[in-house]
Each structure stands twice: as structure tokens, then as C-alpha cells.
Amino acid sequence: MSTATDGAYADAMGADAYRPGTAVIRTFGWISVTMAFAYVINNFLCFWLEWPGVFALIAEPRPTGTGLVLALLQTALFVLSIVLAIVFVTRSPSRNLRADAMAMAAIANFVVRFAFWSVLLIGLVDAVISFLRVEALADQLLGAELGTELGRSRFRGPFVHAPMLIVALVIAARSRSLGFHWLALLVVLAELGIVLSRFVFSYEQAFQGDLVRFWYGALFLFASAYTLFEDGHVRVDVLYAGFSDKTKGLINAIGAIFLGLLLCWTIMILGMWNQSSIINSPLLAYEVSQSGFGMYVKYWMAGFLAIFAVTMCVQFTSCVLESIANYRQEPGAREIAPSAAA
Template sequence: MTGNEEQQANHLQNAIEKEGDRAFLSRIFGWSMLGLLVAFLINNVLDVGYDYPGVFAAFGEAASAAAWLQVAICLLGIAAAVALVMAYPRRSLRYEAHLIHSFNVYFIRALYWSVFLVGVVDATLSFMRVESFIEPLMGEAAARNLARANWIGTWIHMPLIVLGFIIAYFTRTLGFVWLALLIVVAELLIVISRFVFSYEQALMGDLVRYWYAALFLFASAYTLFDEGHVRVDILYASFQRSKKGVINAIGTILLGITTCWVIVGISFNGKQSIVNAPVMNFEVSQAGPFGMFTKYQMAAFIALFGITMLIQFVSYFFDAVADKRGEPGHRDVDTSAAH
């Protein structure tokens, strides 16, 4: 967000604080979704990394203290949401939507920086493996380590991801445009190397697919904020703003948030789930050492898509309820291209 947008949001908050009721139930619902999301991710780490039995085990015959601890973590997530709403009883829905969206913007920006850094470094290492440059330059031990996906994932990818989050904190660019440009450049290099120099390696296609997946899956949440998703509209455009708010709020709960929870739930459903299993094993493509070691991250992109969309849908829900309540600060967006 720019400085002017921050000032506008703060001014809006100060103006709305003079009103009375702050839609407690809507705020508690929205923040509870985020609290449960954090709790769910913590429990997933406990399930996969420490062999905890899972929340549902607490209600079975083999209930244990570990399972009830995981239940307590979920309840703590909801309690934290309620405490937050009670601590700021006069905070406006618009302002909270702005806060949540701002965090999501940072999170997505950090993901883009991470995939950029990982993509460049991993493609370079893959090229060096294919052309047998690593051992002469770095030695036999380095060549052996850099041919192992788990070693690269732990000691190269993870630090680069952390670096991406640090860089994103000090930047204000989302990265949609430049990542799309990099994809075009990567595709162009494939065409030139294939048809001009008759040279092609698996890493080149892997890099394009890696960046493509990140571009579309991570851009989806910001597209929701910008009303860029296709809306099949027959009656909606003719509704008043308050009625649109009702429709958007109901649709967000029944379709948006529900769908996101299904995606996140399936993604992290035990050690052998579609995300946990590849990530735990640092899964690689069929090209093996001749390609990039990023397939496990592309599996994680599915879960990150659900997470970023869930966060954005909570922000969207707050804005929709604010429209229903007639709160000032409505953001007009040209949606003609999305209808």
C-alpha cells in the first residue's frame, strides 16, 4: 500500500470509530477463520513432523493428551480471534479488511521473491550438473551434495526463501509484471537455444513451469481484491451497493471460504497428502538430476493458493459486510472486464 492509501485508511478508521456497533459477529467470524488457519498449520507440523495423532483422534477411542493438545490449539485460535475483536471493539470493517489485505500483499510479494531467487539459483545449479561443472569448480563433496534434492532443499532453497521474505519487507512491488516478463524471456531462450543452437535441457522447461505455476496461483488472491475474476452476471450489476454486499458476503462464506478450506484440508490431510508427501520427500521431476529440484515446491503451491485465497476472502467478506452496513470508504473498481 502507498503512503496515501495508508493515510486514507487511518483517516477512515478515525471517522468510523465515532459510530456505535462494530459488527462483532462478522468480525469474530472472519478473524476466527484466520485463527483456525494458523492453528491448522501448526497442527499439521505436529502431525507430520512429530507424529501427533491429529485433532479428530481426541474424539475416538484412542484419545490421548497429544490429541487434546491439538484441540486446545484450535480453541486457542478462536479465542485469540475473539480477544482481538474485544480488544478493538470500535475498529471498522474497512480498516480490518485493509489490514488483512496488506498482510496478504506482503505474503504474496514474499512468495514471488522466493520463487524468483530459487528459480534462478536452482536452474543455474541444474545447468552446472548437466554440464559437469560442479566437481571441477567446487570439488567432489559439493558435487555429491548438489545432486541430492534434500540437501539442496534444506541448505539452498530454504535460506533463499527466507531471503525472499526479508527482501519483500523492504519492497513495495508485487511482482506480477516482472515475473510474467521473466517467463516470456525464459520461453524465448528455449526457442532460441532449441531452433538456433539445437540445445535444450530439462531445466529450461522446469523453470518455465515453476514460474508459471507461481504466477497464476499466487496472483489469484490479488485478482480477487481487484475484482478481476470472471463474474457470470445476470442480475448483480443492477443491485444497490447494500444488496451487493449481502450477495458477496453470503457467496464468500458458502463458496469462497468453504472452497479454500477444502483445498487446505486436502493438501494437509496427513503425511501422505498431496502436499505433505512431496514436501517431506523433496520430490523431484522425472528428469531427476538433469532438471530442477523444485517439484516439491510446486506441490506446496496448491496449499499456498488456498491459504492466500482464504486470507483474501476474509478481507473481501469484511468489505462486503461493510457495504451492507453502508460504511464509508467503498472502493470502486472497474469490473467490466470481469463480467
């Protein structure tokens, strides 16, 4: 875990906020964050609610009536995301770069908390349902009609998984722990359960392996933003360790912009450009594994990529602001524990 000197972030007001270029850098940062969320919302409107999209305004034939209104609303969504960023910066001229960087990190952490509780609840509930179905208990306990419906991914998704998202959102809003740390323990326990059931009770079902893969994929992708915040990613640059803090700040800012943000936007654009894209296609089809009695969560694993891209985009933007503050040698720099930076 990282440690900061007492009051390092308490003083968000100061002369550093009025240095040349601060407003421009902050505006760039917040536009990067708001545009990422606007893109995801627009993707949902286009492919789940079947709105026409922004490009419908320049396509032939042009939309009319309700279609035109919806296309204009989607365009306004992107414009609003930019306007909100500019308004926030202009109305808070005394905030420095480090204050905004920490705020962005908090946003990424909230998304990760929400994602963690989502996969925890969905994983547990779906595993129980799969167990009941494979043991022919679903019809007896839940009724023949509901038991049959639970065998359809298009029913289980909106009527079982979606309510778990609402519960996860409430828990994430009230909890301050990131939570994903526990996924490592859950993966171990799930794997241990497979070993015990296989070698002690000679029992093994597809849903057991699905649960391990589901939680392990979430652990790997959800923890990336937090690892970036703690500077815990492995570096292969042998020269970086010898650089001064100022030079490190410059290198990190350039890398976060041209490598980090570019990667995140590449994933979002290619993964959510149309219905057949690698993220949208499984989600729209409620894609599941070929095993009939396995867990119906394969489509969520495609969504993990979207969570990864969005949280990393926000965290890379936070890294840009913090790195520029380090380059400008502004006070209040975080102290990264050696174990995290190793």
C-alpha cells in the same frame, strides 16, 4: 489498480464500528484468518516434526508423557487462535469493518510477496545448479562430494531451498511491492531463452522447461488473491452488473462465505489431512520430475496449492467484511477502476 477517495481508510474509527453485529462479524473474520494459519502450522507440526496431533487425545491408545504434552500444545494452538481473534476485537471496539478488511488484505499481500521472492530465488538458484550438473561442471566447481549431494532432492531441499526462504522472508518484510507482476515478465524471458537456445544454439535441457512451469504455476496461483481484491475475476453472472451496490455487497458476502471460504478449506483439509494427501505427499517426499537433470522443484508446486488456499481464504474473509460494509452502506467504499473490474 484500484483508487480510493482521499482519506477513505484513514478514518478507521467512527459510528459504523458500533453498529449492531459489527463485533460478531469482525470476530468471525479474524477467527477465519487465524484458524487458517493455525491449521497450516499444525500440519507442519504433525507431519514434519511428527507431533501426535489433536485427534491423538481421543484416539486409542492415548498418548502419554511427551506425546500427551505435544498433543495438548497442538490443541492449545487452535484455542489460542480463537482467543487472539476475540481479544483483538474486544480491545479495538472502534475499528470498523473496512479497516479490518484492509488489514486482512495486507496479510494476504505479505504472504504473496514472500511466496514471490521464494520462487524467484529458488528458481534461479536451482536452475543454475541443474545447469552445472547437466554440463558436468558441479564436481569441478563445487567438489565431488557436494556435487553428488546436490543430485539428491533431500539435500537440495533443506540445504539450498530452505535458506532461500529465509532470504525471501527478509526481502518481503522490507519490500512493499507485491512482486508477482514481475513473474509474468520472467516467464516470458524464460520461454524466450528456450526459443533462442533451441533455434540459435541448438541447445535445450529439461531444467529450462521446468523453470517456465515453476514460475507460471506461481504466477497463476499467487496472483489469485490480488485479483480477487481488485475484483478482476471474470464473472459469468449476467444479472450482477445491474444490481445496486447494496445488493452486490450481499451477493458477494454470501458467495465469499459459502463458495470461496468453503473451497479454500476444502483444499486445505483434503490437501493436508494426512501424509498421503495431495499437498503433503510431494512435500514430504521432496518429489522431483523424472528427468534426472531437471530442476528439483516439483514438490514446491504442490506447496503452491497451500499458498493459494491460505491467501484466498484470507482474501475471501476480507471480501466478506468489505461486502457487508457495502451492504450496510458504510462510508469509505473503494472505487474499483473499470479496467480491473472488466
